[in-house]
Amino acid sequence: MKFNFSKIIISACLALSIMSCQKELEQQFADPEKANPPTDQKFPGMFTATLYGWKLYVGDYGEWYYQMNPGTGIPGYAQIAERYVTSRYTWYSTYDDLVTGNGFSDGGLVNYFNNFYINTRNYGTMLNMYKTVSGEEKIEGALYIKLTTIVRDYGALKLIDLVNAIPFTDAWQGTSGVFFPKYDDPAKTYEFVLNELKNIGDTLPVLYNQLSSSAKGDFTRQDFAAKGDISLWVQYCSMLRIKYAVRIAGVNLTLAKQVLAEELPKARPAADLVWQMPHVADPLSGGTWERGWYENTFASFIPNTILKRMNFGTNAYEPGIDDPRLPVIAMPTKFKDYRGVSGNTDAQEPGYLAGDRYYPYADNLNSSLAQNAYSMYNHATYHRNTQPGNWMTLAELDLLLAEIALKGLGTTGKTAAEHMEDAVKHSTTYWYWVNNLSTYEKTSVLHPAAPAPADVALYAATVKAKFLAAATVEDKMEVLMQQKYIHLNLPGAYELFTELRRTRHPKLEPFTFGGKVMKPVAERIRYPNSELQTNAENYAKVKAEDNYITPIFWVPADKRGVTYYRNDYNY
Numbered sequence: 286m287k288f289n290f291s292k293i294i295i296s297a298c299l300a301l302s303i304m305s306c307q308k309e310l311e312q313q314f315a316d317p318e319k320a321n322p323p324t325d326q327k328f329p330g331m332f333t334a335t336l337y338g339w340k341l342y343v344g345d346y347g348e349w350y351y352q353m354n355p356g357t358g359i360p361g362y363a364q365i366a367e368r369y370v371t372s373r374y375t376w377y378s379t380y381d382d383l384v385t386g387n388g389f390s391d392g393g394l395v396n397y398f399n400n401f402y403i404n405t406r407n408y409g410t411m412l413n414m415y416k417t418v419s420g421e422e423k424i425e426g427a428l429y430i431k432l433t434t435i436v437r438d439y440g441a442l443k444l445i446d447l448v449n450a451i452p453f454t455d456a457w458q459g460t461s462g463v464f465f466p467k468y469d470d471p472a473k474t475y476e477f478v479l480n481e482l483k484n485i486g487d488t489l490p491v492l493y494n495q496l497s498s499s500a501k502g503d504f505t506r507q508d509f510a511a512k513g514d515i516s517l518w519v520q521y522c523s524m525l526r527i528k529y530a531v532r533i534a535g536v537n538l539t540l541a542k543q544v545l546a547e548e549l550p551k552a553r554p555a556a557d558l559v560w561q562m563p564h565v566a567d568p569l570s571g572g573t574w575e576r577g578w579y580e581n582t583f584a585s586f587i588p589n590t591i592l593k594r595m596n597f598g599t600n601a602y603e604p605g606i607d608d609p610r611l612p613v614i615a616m617p618t619k620f621k622d623y624r625g626v627s628g629n630t631d632a633q634e635p636g637y638l639a640g641d642r643y644y645p646y647a648d649n650l651n652s653s654l655a656q657n658a659y660s661m662y663n664h665a666t667y668h669r670n671t672q673p674g675n676w677m678t679l680a681e682l683d684l685l686l687a688e689i690a691l692k693g694l695g696t697t698g699k700t701a702a703e704h705m706e707d708a709v710k711h712s713t714t715y716w717y718w719v720n721n722l723s724t725y726e727k728t729s730v731l732h733p734a735a736p737a738p739a740d741v742a743l744y745a746a747t748v749k750a751k752f753l754a755a756a757t758v759e760d761k762m763e764v765l766m767q768q769k770y771i772h773l774n775l776p777g778a779y780e781l782f783t784e785l786r787r788t789r790h791p792k793l794e795p796f797t798f799g800g801k802v803m804k805p806v807a808e809r810i811r812y813p814n815s816e817l818q819t820n821a822e823n824y825a826k827v828k829a830e831d832n833y834i835t836p837i838f839w840v841p842a843d844k845r846g847v848t849y850y851r852n853d854y855n856y
């Protein structure tokens with residue numbers, strides 16, 4: 286993609302703005318390690334700093350600014366959030382260029398590689414410090430190291446899902462003189478982490494019970510995610526093992542079934558595993574991902590891939606017929622209904638030229654309602670809100686259990702169709718809760734009343750029926766992944782991109798621009814240039830796969846080379 290000099294200046298200004306926002310948040314939530322706290326507080330401080338690391342559980346401003354802005358980042362490419370594209374956006378003529386990267390853009394996200402190691406830099410320090418302490422501090426240190434390992438392991442698997450091989454076994458050993466870590470086999474790293482998480486989940490209660498009363502109090506204060514409830518951390522380990530066992534089932538069925546046999550009999554969460562971040566930041570001026578969304582409202586139209594799977598019959602919202610989540614996920618158009626943007630940009634251009642345009646900001650509700658010809662994401666739920674940190678929601682777990690039951694990977698206690706029904710109900714509750722977190726424009730348009738339980742149940746039964754009516758496993762996976770797209774949507778864009786590549790569902794719309802129909806299949810993002818510059822010898826061993834078209838190891842053999850696009854635009 287080509288940018289002019291004025292855009293370079295804007296980018297420079299944006300970088301300064303991001304630095305300012307980061308400084309602001311560091312003042313709001315002091316990093317105990319940077320503040321050089323007393324020795325007996327360093328383990329808790331380094332744990333909290335790692336848990337707080339941006340891009341792990343919540344996104345930051347610059348990351349999402351650059352992912353949203355061009356429309357060709359992961360949200361756009363995976364058809365989760367998009368611009369209202371017409372021929373005025375000339376850079377879309379190279380949308381299918383996955384060789385030079387003029388089409389697909391990993392800007393902002395490519396920094397996740399370096400940020401992951403920066404955010405987890407305390408891990409190696411904690412291991413070394415543990416060797417020098419004794420008594421109660423050693424007992425306390427053992428617990429915080431295990432908890433930090435969970436966060437580290439999650440971040441490592443998330444990074445593998447984006448780039449494949451990463452430095453792991455030799456990483457975090459800078460104090461031991463290992464400055465240039467080798468890249469590990471991603472399948473082996475997955476296997477190691479799945480085994481490590483089992484061990485951690487088994488030992489956490491023992492380590493916690495060894496803490497003194499005062500140390501337990503400190504833990505409650507430091508642990509802003511689970512508020513010191515060690516049972517939630519045990520459940521989180523279990524949920525991670527379930528999630529990533531499903532992910533590798535297509536390439537290592539034996540290990541996947543083993544992990545699921547160990548985890549499925551265990552108690553599952555009774556509520557969404559989510560939390561509030563330990564800061565108060567204005568979405569319009571802070572360093573959070575909501576600011577990136579807010580400043581790129583024009584790139585947050587809802588694609589047909591999601592909206593046409595929520596709105597049936599007429600374009601208006603009809604309770605009992607349409608998805609009950611529609612009013613809190615989407616904004617109504619100037620026609621007082623709900624319409625998604627299409628991948629067929631040529632077909633929607635005549636409407637744009639005739640005056641069906643939009644208000645590109647999220648600062649004036651009346652202007653948005655009067656001018657938007659297509660549905661954006663709900664301003665209150667997304668652009669003017671504070672999203673929770675997310676370990677796993679009940680609906681996401683339901684959808685994992687549905688796939689497990691569908692493919693015979695383990696015993697879940699319900700049928701796949703019943704899990705699908707549960708997912709709709711749990712997801713509806715979740716998204717109305719997130720919407721209610723926002724204080725922006727408390728009107729019925731942006732903050733609709735919770736749907737009647739009967740309407741939710743009716744729609745959940747409709748999804749269940751669609752799932753049962755699907756003829757084959759692949760047909761059922763299409764329905765399942767449609768629901769995952771609806772539930773995770775914009776905040777879960779990276780997870781959806783991962784699931785899209787793994788399952789090749791749900792099928793996206795072809796992209797038509799200037800008469801050219803394009804179906805590019807992006808398989809990964811690239812390593813940052815810094816790896817070539819600072820870890821050249823090890824990077825040379827993975828250089829051949831450092832492109833946008835080499836599949837991640839967990840893509841099953843029968844899915845490699847398979848498109849994730851529909852044949853047409855009919856639903």
